[in-house]
Amino acid sequence: MSKVDLTQVRPYGDTLNDGIVQLSLTLPLPLSAEAQEAARRWALQSGFQDPKVVHSQDLGEGFSFFVLYARSPVAVDFSSIKVLKSSHKTLEKAEIEALISSKLGRKLVVVGASIESDAHTVGIDAIMNIKGYNGHKGLESYHQIEAYNLGAQVACEDLLARALDVGADAILISQVVTQKDLHLRNLTRMVELLELEGVRNNFLLIVGGPRINYELAKELGFDAGFGPGTFAEDVASFMIEQVLINRKGDHDV
Amino acid sequence: MTRPYLANKLQLDPVLIAEARTIANDIVAQVTPFIFSHSTVSVERTIVRMFGVNGVNPEGIPFPNVLVDHMREQGLIEDGAASLIAKACLHYGKNPQSLAEEIDRNELSLENLPDYPLETLHEMALGLALPAVTRIKEQGRNREAMIGSLGQGAEPYLYAIVATGNIYEDIIQARAAVHQGADIIAVIRSTGQSLLDYVPYGPTTEGFGGTFATQANFSIMRQALDEVGQEVGRYIRLTNYCSGLCMPEIAAMGALERLDVMLNDSMYGIIFRDINMQRTFIDQYFSRLINGFAGIVINTGEDNYLTTADAMEAAHTVLASDLINEQFAFLSGLPEAQQGLGHAMEINPDQPDAFLYEIAQAQLIREVFPRSPIKYMPPTKYMTGNIFRAHVQDTLFNVASIMTGQSIHLLGMLTEASHTPLMQDRFLSIESAQLVFQYMRNFGDEITFAADGKIQQRARETLQAAVNMLITIRDTGLFGALEKGMFAEISRSASGGRGLDGVFAKGPNYLNPFVELFGGDANV
Ligand code: B12
Numbered sequence: 001m002s003k004v005d006l007t008q009v010r011p012y013g014d015t016l017n018d019g020i021v022q023l024s025l026t027l028p029l030p031l032s033a034e035a036q037e038a039a040r041r042w043a044l045q046s047g048f049q050d051p052k053v054v055h056s057q058d059l060g061e062g063f064s065f066f067v068l069y070a071r072s073p074v075a076v077d078f079s080s081i082k083v084l085k086s087s088h089k090t091l092e093k094a095e096i097e098a099l100i101s102s103k104l105g106r107k108l109v110v111v112g113a114s115i116e117s118d119a120h121t122v123g124i125d126a127i128m129n130i131k132g133y134n135g136h137k138g139l140e141s142y143h144q145i146e147a148y149n150l151g152a153q154v155a156c157e158d159l160l161a162r163a164l165d166v167g168a169d170a171i172l173i174s175q176v177v178t179q180k181d182l183h184l185r186n187l188t189r190m191v192e193l194l195e196l197e198g199v200r201n202n203f204l205l206i207v208g209g210p211r212i213n214y215e216l217a218k219e220l221g222f223d224a225g226f227g228p229g230t231f232a233e234d235v236a237s238f239m240i241e242q243v244l245i246n247r248k249g250d251h252d253v
Numbered sequence: 254m255t256r257p258y259l260a261n262k263l264q265l266d267p268v269l270i271a272e273a274r275t276i277a278n279d280i281v282a283q284v285t286p287f288i289f290s291h292s293t294v295s296v297e298r299t300i301v302r303m304f305g306v307n308g309v310n311p312e313g314i315p316f317p318n319v320l321v322d323h324m325r326e327q328g329l330i331e332d333g334a335a336s337l338i339a340k341a342c343l344h345y346g347k348n349p350q351s352l353a354e355e356i357d358r359n360e361l362s363l364e365n366l367p368d369y370p371l372e373t374l375h376e377m378a379l380g381l382a383l384p385a386v387t388r389i390k391e392q393g394r395n396r397e398a399m400i401g402s403l404g405q406g407a408e409p410y411l412y413a414i415v416a417t418g419n420i421y422e423d424i425i426q427a428r429a430a431v432h433q434g435a436d437i438i439a440v441i442r443s444t445g446q447s448l449l450d451y452v453p454y455g456p457t458t459e460g461f462g463g464t465f466a467t468q469a470n471f472s473i474m475r476q477a478l479d480e481v482g483q484e485v486g487r488y489i490r491l492t493n494y495c496s497g498l499c500m501p502e503i504a505a506m507g508a509l510e511r512l513d514v515m516l517n518d519s520m521y522g523i524i525f526r527d528i529n530m531q532r533t534f535i536d537q538y539f540s541r542l543i544n545g546f547a548g549i550v551i552n553t554g555e556d557n558y559l560t561t562a563d564a565m566e567a568a569h570t571v572l573a574s575d576l577i578n579e580q581f582a583f584l585s586g587l588p589e590a591q592q593g594l595g596h597a598m599e600i601n602p603d604q605p606d607a608f609l610y611e612i613a614q615a616q617l618i619r620e621v622f623p624r625s626p627i628k629y630m631p632p633t634k635y636m637t638g639n640i641f642r643a644h645v646q647d648t649l650f651n652v653a654s655i656m657t658g659q660s661i662h663l664l665g666m667l668t669e670a671s672h673t674p675l676m677q678d679r680f681l682s683i684e685s686a687q688l689v690f691q692y693m694r695n696f697g698d699e700i701t702f703a704a705d706g707k708i709q710q711r712a713r714e715t716l717q718a719a720v721n722m723l724i725t726i727r728d729t730g731l732f733g734a735l736e737k738g739m740f741a742e743i744s745r746s747a748s749g750g751r752g753l754d755g756v757f758a759k760g761p762n763y764l765n766p767f768v769e770l771f772g773g774d775a776n777v
Contacts, residue, residue, distance in 0.1 A: 026677045057680075060432030061425060065677050117445030117461070119526060121743075122561055122634075153448065153527065177444050179462040179673060180418065210670070 008075035019071040021048070026065050031058035039066040049073055084215040086224050088238045093137060096236045100144035103244055107146045110139055110239065111163045112172035113154035116186040120176035121152045123209060127172065127232050136231035145236065156190045163203060170204035170239050178211045184220070191221040204242050206235060255408075256590075257623040258658050262702050263616055263712040269720060270621055276723040277576040281584055284731050288538045289777045291531070292763065294450070294755035296539045297321045297334040299501040300765060303385035303509075304338055304349040307468070309454045316353040317502070318451045323356050327364050331760035339377035339764070340366045349381065371762060378766040385509065386770050392511040393548040399479070400488045406436035409629070409654050409662035411686055412492070416441040416673035418460030420470045424477040426676055431481045431489050433683045437514060437661065439492035440474055441673065442466050447497025447526045448751060452506070462673055466493050466503055471510035490514055492552070495540050496522050498532070498752050504540040508547035514593065514661075515544055519581040520574065521554030523735060524743045529750040530735055539768075541585030546771040551587065552661070553578040556595035556630030558741040564600040568614055569718035570740055571596050575618065576723065577731070579625075586772050589624040593661055597630030606707065608649060613711035615657040616702075621716070629654050631665025640667040647682065651689035656697040662686065 002016050013020030023043065029035040036053050043051035048070035055067040091099070100108050112128050114120055126133030128149040130141045139147040148166060150159060163171050173190060175183035187207055194200040200221075207217050208226040217225020224238055298317040306316050320338075324330045329337055338349050344366050345352065355361040369377075413435040415423040420440075427438045443460030446453075456473060457465040464470060475491055482489040490513035495503040500517070507515050519537045522528035544551050555571045555578070562570065575594045582592050598614035600607040618627055631650045636643045647665035654662050664682040666674050674682075702708045726734040738744030768777045 024677065026675070059429050059676060059680050061429040063429060063676060065680060117448070119444075125561070151527065153445075177462050179444075182444065182461045 006078045009078045010075045023068040030062050031064040035064050043070050086214050088241045090234050091237045097144045109146045109168045110170045111148045111168040113150035113159050114152035114174040118177050119152045124174035138232045156193045169243050173207045175209040187220050263709050273720045277580045279727050281580040291535050293535050294321050296501050299505045300334045302505050304381045306349045306353045310357045315451050319357045320353045333763045335378040336374050336764040337363050339374045382766045389508045389547050403488045405488045409659045410436040412437040412661050412663045414439045414441050416463045418464050419458040428481045437490040442494045450498045452499050452502050468506040475510050500536040501540040504543040508543050514550045517551040518554035519578050523745050524741050527750045529753040531756050532752040541587050542771045542773045545585050545587035550591045550593045552593040552628045553595045556597040560634050562742040564598045568598050569715045572719040573722045592625040593628045594625050595628045599632045609707050611653050613708040615653050617712040619657050626660035628661040629659040630663050636669035638670050643667045651686045655690050655693050
């Protein structure tokens with residue numbers, strides 16, 4: 001096999017650089033030979049080469065469904081891609097516990113919730129509840145962490161009030177419903193609230209959910225974001241690292 | 254599938270099943286006196302709605318809220334809205350709608366109305382209730398007539414969801430789904446509607462992960478489904494969600510607009526939306542009274558319990574809850590034929606033989622509830638963004654559904670882990686279900702299970718565990734069981750959650766004419 005040129009990466013079917021992709025789509029047209037041709041031209045005009053409509057079907061009500069295979073001439077320069085990632089090192093639970101007790105000298109306090117209209121708790125529970133997720137224990141099981149899981153549909157104001165009340169080091173937020181970018185609105189609301197109250201820098205502000213990543217979280221003004229497959233130790237490692245850095249910062253001032 | 258389901262493939266002990274029902278009945282009987290002696294603001298708003306009060310004031314507040322809030326502010330609510338409105342109608346000689354509008358403009362008050370004999374108020378209230386009752390009856394007859402002339406799909410009914418947020422776009426999606434083969438269209442509600450203590454008004458075109466339930470939206474979708482039903486020659490059922498803080502109001506709207514199926518669980522809101530349990534138990538009683546009278550099939554929410562708990566460990570909680578829901582339904586006079594008990598036991602597909610256990614659980618629910626149009630939920634929790642694998646998972650559930658004689662088949666979507674269904678997702682799902690159902694139509698009839706094999710054993714264990722759980726619930730009481738987190742591993746306190754401030758004890762002269770009109774318990 002020839003070697004992949006990392007400055008020019010294309011989709012792979014069965015031959016390097018064949019550029020093969022699979023597409024499926026609906027057009028607001030009843031099925032006809034013309035509609036099929038419309039699907040093919042759509043692919044051509046989207047920049048695909050040699051599109052083949054391998055399946056087409058009428059969906060009723062003036063819609064039809066198409067499956068296409070096509071080749072893409074587009075290549076991306078993989079060598080120049082940089083994705084913003086958290087640079088923290090993920091530690092084991094025992095290491096985290098040891099680090100908190102030796103370096104912080106008190107418990108790490110964490111408040112978490114699924115905010116506003118979002119009723120999904122499984123994500124935040126996976127991170128916070130004792131039981132954890134896939135055999136990885138949650139934050140409540142950490143002796144060195146004082147964790148408060150407020151559940152779902154918690155108003156930003158209530159979450160903040162609780163965080164202030166218990167003197168939290170970190171606020172953890174889960175957002176699962178992303179339809180019509182609802183999560184962006186809710187998350188922005190939280191950041192604005194913290195800024196308005198002048199307490200943004202009092203907390204590490206962390207978000208997680210199936211459509212969340214670090215880069216998006218940073219853009220929204222959070223300190224970090226965690227996506228699918230996250231375990232408690234991932235976020236705990238980040239929190240203790242940041243709290244220690246910030247504390248060092250405080251001393252320097 | 255024709256009901257009742259007569260096969261006894263699991264060799265379940267009928268005595269144990271009967272015992273389970275007796276215990277569930279005891280559990281419901283423990284909370285019944287509380288339900289009968291209390292009412293809620295949403296029950297009262299429902300009465301107001303069924304007296305013909307509709308619309309919103311200039312600030313957009315629905316008139317039923319205006320009226321009931323006024324009654325509360327004046328400290329009059331314990332007599333019930335029906336009594337107060339009857340009195341005001343007699344005194345002012347006005348209809349309920351005008352009363353609401355004038356009260357809103359502070360031109361009129363319900364304070365200091367003269368006393369009338371209870372009998373007079375009762376009669377007046379029955380008169381005010383009559384138009385709604387007549388309309389609901391008529392809608393029931395319309396449904397019967399349309400099913401009679403058009404016919405309907407065969408069970409398992411294909412149940413498809415639309416959720417664009419825009420009722421007009423929902424119609425396009427629904428019509429296409431019906432042409433593709435859907436029998437039931439469920440318009441999913443917008444995120445957060447269940448926490449609103451009022452029902453939004455008018456047609457709506459913006460929602461998140463769903464479309465607002467409003468009476469106008471019900472009516473618009475009803476008309477569209479009647480039309481497309483004529484085109485395809487089958488009666489198409491319409492579903493919405495009568496849950497949350499406005500549960501009975503939505504039931505009333507659904508009954509008036511001829512919905513056919515309503516999500517209406519006795520505990521779902523408590524567990525999954527943190528709605529106060531006292532509020533919920535009272536609201537669900539009246540909602541089910543309405544649904545029962547209107548000939549609406551209810552669906553219960555056990556199909557979601559195992560999203561938060563593990564299906565291998567907690568399958569019995571689904572059965573136990575179904576049995577409790579059944580008894581709550583009987584309390585409201587809802588017959589088995591209208592009890593679409595929900596279930597789903599989605600087991601981690603990594604578990605060896607997961608499919609055998611899926612079959613065991615689905616068959617168990619079928620055999621314990623042979624007359625009910627039980628509702629089967631496809632996989633959700635273990636679906637991932639790998640849509641191709643997800644399609645296979647759904648296909649296996651289609652097999653389980655047809656094999657075990659399910660009645661209402663919620664269509665699984667290959668895109669479950671990413672978004673609410675696109676038109677093509679729904680199409681692929683309907684196509685797959687139809688393929689499997691046709692391939693395997695009578696497969697179940699040809700299958701028996703190995704005596705004392707994995708399937709029979711698993712089913713019997715689940716039944717026994719459900720009975721044990723019911724015994725514990727009877728000992729602690731249902732409130733206590735919910736506090737302990739016995740369902741879905743979510744714990745709720747009797748005085749916590751939303752909506753408790755809307756609960757009140759009925760006064761000695763409390764009146765609700767609909768209870769007797771809908772055949773409710775004479776003690777209410
Ligand atoms: C279970 C479930 C429910 C349950 C929730 C029960 C509960 N108490 O949580 C119920 C049935 C109540 C429910 C309701 C609804 N749901 Co739902 N639900 C799901 C389902 C099937 C699984 C979600 C889940 O539990 N995943 C497992 C967890 C562990 O994964 P996770 O959340 O991604 O969490 C991990 C990471 O993201 C991360 N993480 C998450 N949060 C956090 C937080 C922090 C701080 C950190 C560090 C990490 C982190 O770590 C976790 C572990 O690795 C998904 C479909 C799917 N398969 O994904 C739909 C889904 C999420 N639901 C959806 C919708 C639309 C709804 C409703 C709005 C439907 C409606 N109209 O009524 C309602 C919501 C009502 C509301 N007010 O929010 C859509 C969302 C679409 C979208 N993109 O917006 C989905 C995708 C289904 C679909 N295709 O329509 N749902």
